[in-house]
Amino acid sequence: MIFPSEGLNSEGQYLLQLKKDLTDNGLNNLVDWNPADQTPCGWTGVNCTSDYSRRVWSLDLSSMNLAGTLSSTIGGLINLSYLNLSFNKLTGDIPKALGNCSKLQSLVLNNNQFSGQIPAELGNLSLLEHLNICNNKISGSLPEESIFQNMDLTSFIGNKGLCGGPLGYCGGDPTSSTVVPPLVNADRLRSKIITLVAAVVGGVSLILIVVILYFMRRPVETVPSLQDDDVSISESDIYFRPKEGFTFQDLVEATHHFHESYAVGRGACGTVYKAVMHSGQVIAVKKLSSNREGSNIENSFRAEILTLGNIRHRNIVKLYGFCYHQGSNLLLYEYMTKGSLGELLHGPSCDLDWPTRFTIALGAAEGLAYLHHDCRPSIIHRDIKSNNILLDDKFEAHVGDFGLAKVVDLPYSKSMSAVAGSYGYIAPEYAYTLKVTEKCDIYSYGVVLLELLTGRTPVQPLEQGGDLVTWVKQYIRGHSLTSGVLDRRLDLEDQRIIDHMITVMKIALVCTSISPLDRPSMREVVLMLIESNEQQGNFIAVPENDLPPRHEDDDAP
Template structure:
């Protein structure tokens, strides 16, 4: 008997099937972070054993069914970040076991039902921020019966924070407008765009922590909490009161102001609008007393560059290939599934972050540009990292998706050879030149591969040489000879199948072919 269904973080479309109501024993239903539309079907009310229901981050419309108030076993209810409208059903006050209620980021209207004050079991959060609610805050919610002091304090803080967040929303309506509307309507980021206001701005993350929480979690951004440094700032590890671990990127204040603002704004306008399992998640941002902060999901394993080029790299080939495929899928999403398309402009091994399962997440969108592909966009100066910059970009300043593909090809060469992108001048000066010079003198043999890997297995050698060919076509001198990222994903999956399936690739990872794809 099916008791749990988790279809979260995919690209599912259409309406929620009414047939789900026939699975009587279902206790968990996760459909969050998809593209689902339509209303929440009343048939779901038949799932009387449901304990967790998460429909957040979709495009659901209509009202919240009052039938949800009959789920007497429900502990978690998340409906946030949809397009739900109408009043909050007073029947939700019957959910006596509910510990978390998230309804923020919708278009709910009317008064806050006083019946919600009956939810004495709430321990994590009740979030109704960023809606169109009116009226007064019911006393029943502020002082619910039979609630101990600690829980009462937590509820008051949560509710007051929601109200303050709503007032703050008016002050930053322009920024929030850019973040909340669909990707296809995000404007191109011009070099001369108006920078973010110099006044203090704080967008409260939906996870429910504040700027002061960040300061306490990092001991005022002490060096001992720093986990990474880049050209634009320092990344800190912060463990919140709830136990959630997040990464806080504090942009350098000693750099040129306009560069910091551009980087800050670029990350907000890109990551604030996209969701993909291979793209690092942006929780929120903060501009407070001169500090630009970006809040991300924390990646346990750090960056690929740190692991691959560190003193003790133990990444085997199947793991490296998994990372390569994940990064390619993230880039393919930016290039082909976002409208307008997004060009990262700084793809490198240090910007590919790894979770505890070594799944790749593309990060650092401080240089990202939103463009209408296949047209190029002129830049005022070269941006990117030495060793990864496409040849044509260096002298034309024309940025296209093929620039990202070249940089990705360099990352593939790093995974294959174990070498850094910058090489001694007598060996060509960069990794692409070194590899091509070696192949001209020795042909494409295992001698170019990372000797830290198990090169006794001929299957591994054969697969690596196949991937090497993909890397070489990605780093072709002419951008016209490079494949699209969707074709790169397809070639990687096919190489995996031809060599005996080094890793398990789900069928839904196979990218669809489009008539407008560039030829390799």
């Protein structure tokens, strides 16, 4: 092959040849790929080693609207360790020459239009630790090389014609030579992450125990009764009220001074009471577990509460009002008659059929997508779990406690745990980043999907993996992705239901990918769920205007 530039080193020439086969619809993302340079180091998407050799070790051209085919000259980048071409419009075959990049550790090609089969030459990539070819048009059987057979299922989802290895038998023939081997790499990495999470959670728990013991020994400040003559309503600092204008005294009377018999739920943020007001309206009153000093609520807290109070979406629990009175912080919520999904799903008797469960899953996804993509600023839930998905009398899902962990976990709050999330739902990366992102919510949502599909709780016995995600992957390792992993309480005689549940299972597995980069956005999750419903026979009716984003403009009653 003759290259047009002699001053540029060989790696730069390979990249220029690659560029010739690509277009980006006039965006000129690669305009700085200049043949007059001596090396490609510093070009858009190109990173080189810091030593004297200045070899290309990383190429990241993701989300650049690139179209065309991937040139075989990519195989000339023999020092390449990281290649990311995801979220473009690349077509054609994956070049066999990629097998020459023997130092490649991460290959990310998801969300393109690659077709054909996976070249067996990629089996030469002995150092490859991370592979993602999801959402392409790849077909055929996975190569027999162990590097593919041992990859996680989530590396391949979204290629309808692909089979073998963790994807299951080809052609439905259990006697095929393509069997399901252990997901060694994924399980080993996950075990390390779980150990790290356990250490972090254990340390935080120890600190919490010390803090709790300290406050138990302190004198408890009681909330004076509003029946006392010296207590006036002016001492109650209410930032916004429902239209009925409930006062603090109304709430005290409706709950008999927050008596235990009126408690309907407890969580890390506080206790929830059922209050029947004089008008007959039923509301949920959450008494926050805070230990604040002084009577003034800071501006940051007020701003957060006002933001949450202005949110209106059919799949979000309405926050009607907020009240502060002499050390008591109360949040007034829409009351959900059917309680939480967790209580129904894991209770002694559960009669939720699959269409109802899928409706709940879709509604919760739409509520989260609204928080992530349509709120300004965006809201990260931080504690998605089945107990925070509440159901109305029609079993429609309403996401509760949205953003509350962030609101309560401010500098003045002494009662909140430093751990964002609940056991079994915490994303693996939180153990080493201690940062909460939208991807953490997506992981937690994926766990809820697995609960709906399997009927199991998020925490599993240690001998079965310790958590639901691990249990599911261990099952798939031994049995492929079959109906045996599904909740036996459901009607599994209907093959349409089984097929749809398996499709949703694949979505759940993508949501619970170990790497946050491999997880979809909540908006993408909603679209995948809607598409699964359409492809598998429309188990529920999804109106056209139900596509995300979905808003609700009505005011709180």
